[in-house]
Amino acid sequence: MSRSADGANCDAVLELLEAFVDGELEPAEERTVTAHLDDCRACRREHRLAMEIRSRLRSLPEHDAPAKVLWSVRMAAREDGPTVPWRTRLVQWSRRPASAFATASVALAMVVAALVWWQRPAQRPSLDDPEIARAAQETRFALALVGELGRRAALDEVLGRRVVSATVDGVADALRKHLGSERSENENTVTEGPSEKGANG
Amino acid sequence: MKARSFAIVVVSLWMAAAVASAQQAVEQLPGYFPLEDLALFAEGGVEVDVDIQGPMIQMMAAATEEQEPEFGELASQLQRIRVRVGELRGDDQSGVAAEFDRAIGQLEAAGWKAMVRVDEGDELVRVFVKQSSDRIYGLAVIVNDGNEEGVLVNIVGDLDPELVGRVIGSMDRLPDLDELGIVISGDE
Numbered sequence: 001m002s003r004s005a006d007g008a009n010c011d012a013v014l015e016l017l018e019a020f021v022d023g024e025l026e027p028a029e030e031r032t033v034t035a036h037l038d039d040c041r042a043c044r045r046e047h048r049l050a051m052e053i054r055s056r057l058r059s060l061p062e063h064d065a066p067a068k069v070l071w072s073v074r075m076a077a078r079e080d081g082p083t084v085p086w087r088t089r090l091v092q093w094s095r096r097p098a099s100a101f102a103t104a105s106v107a108l109a110m111v112v113a114a115l116v117w118w119q120r121p122a123q124r125p126s127l128d129d130p131e132i133a134r135a136a137q138e139t140r141f142a143l144a145l146v147g148e149l150g151r152r153a154a155l156d157e158v159l160g161r162r163v164v165s166a167t168v169d170g171v172a173d174a175l176r177k178h179l180g181s182e183r184s185e186n187e188n189t190v191t192e193g194p195s196e197k198g199a200n201g
Numbered sequence: 202m203k204a205r206s207f208a209i210v211v212v213s214l215w216m217a218a219a220v221a222s223a224q225q226a227v228e229q230l231p232g233y234f235p236l237e238d239l240a241l242f243a244e245g246g247v248e249v250d251v252d253i254q255g256p257m258i259q260m261m262a263a264a265t266e267e268q269e270p271e272f273g274e275l276a277s278q279l280q281r282i283r284v285r286v287g288e289l290r291g292d293d294q295s296g297v298a299a300e301f302d303r304a305i306g307q308l309e310a311a312g313w314k315a316m317v318r319v320d321e322g323d324e325l326v327r328v329f330v331k332q333s334s335d336r337i338y339g340l341a342v343i344v345n346d347g348n349e350e351g352v353l354v355n356i357v358g359d360l361d362p363e364l365v366g367r368v369i370g371s372m373d374r375l376p377d378l379d380e381l382g383i384v385i386s387g388d389e
Contacts, residue, residue, distance in 0.1 A: 125260035127268075135261045138251045139282050140272070140372065142354050146340050147369035149328050153317040 013043050021050045227254060227281050232331045232339020232357040236283055241300050241351050246288035254281040275368045279358040289351045301325055301345055323347030337362050
């Protein structure tokens with residue numbers, strides 16, 4: 001066991017040497033080692049060797065560990081480590097400023113999206129839609145048929161003539177032609193001549 | 202996993218029941234008359250088959266409420282419009298006549314009142330209304346033109362009679378009837 005002029009024991013210094021090289025010593029220990037290295041040639045050699053090894057290790061290329069190895073290590077760490085309940089992890093996560101900010105941002109975005117969706121201009125139904133226009137026309141026909149028959153019945157009473165039955169032929173023909181042609185050809189007019197049944201009925 | 206599957210089944214059944222009850226709702230209204238049940242038309246003889254109900258009626262009401270406020274309001278009170286026009290069964294005229302009589306009997310038994318009643322030989326016209334003191338719940342038109350054609354109409358809703366009168370009154374005649382070349386002998 002050698003001892004330098006500063007009184008430090010070489011074995012004790014060599015034990016501290018790795019931590020000294022890594023800069024992990026307390027200031028007092030660091031001063032002791034530095035003083036010893038100034039006086040002790042053998043320990044200086046060890047120090048240079050340690051520095052060279054450290055330098056060469058840092059110059060080596062880095063390689064990622066295989067995923068399987070990483071997974072095994074994580075699973076082993078999880079099994080060995082303390083189990084933290086998910087609620088605790090959630091609370092811890094939420095207390096992190098970055099997490100709180102992210103949560104607030106997402107919530108704000110959802111509120112804005114909901115408001116935009118709620119206040120969007122509703123697409124109003126229009127008679128420009130052929131289906132709606134046809135439905136309206138068919139409804140008018142149905143209502144008008146009731147009115148027409150009612151009026152003709154009243155005329156029957158007043159005139160004492162067969163007005164309703166004459167109307168019926170015309171109405172049926174009109175409905176058939178008009179609605180039938182609309183349904184099949186989406187046309188609004190029928191250009192046939194006067195109905196024989198309607199004219200003579 | 203089982204709980205999730207069970208929840209999906211329950212929700213699906215609930216939605217199916219809701220759709221079925223909505224469908225039944227129209228059929229259970231007092232103004233509904235099942236035109237489809239009448240065996241009047243020849244096979245393939247139905248030439249006009251109109252069935253407007255549900256969302257289409259709502260869209261029609263919304264589309265017309267600005268330009269035609271009264272028609273739009275009346276449309277909003279409608280539940281279903283059903284029109285069938287076609288060739289009657291020619292092979293069984295007595296059966297057709299009996300079916301017309303059966304339909305009329307069903308309507309009268311259910312409390313429908315005949316507003317228009319015409320019987321001229323083989324020709325038959327009825328316009329029925331189902332109403333309370335202040336509402337019209339349904340209108341039904343039954344026509345046998347005596348010449349192989351029939352017209353059936355059922356209008357279902359909860360209608361304001363005055364509004365019905367104003368809307369129908371605003372229609373001087375069937376839309377575009379003149380353009381269609383229909384001449385009414387009573388006008389001659």
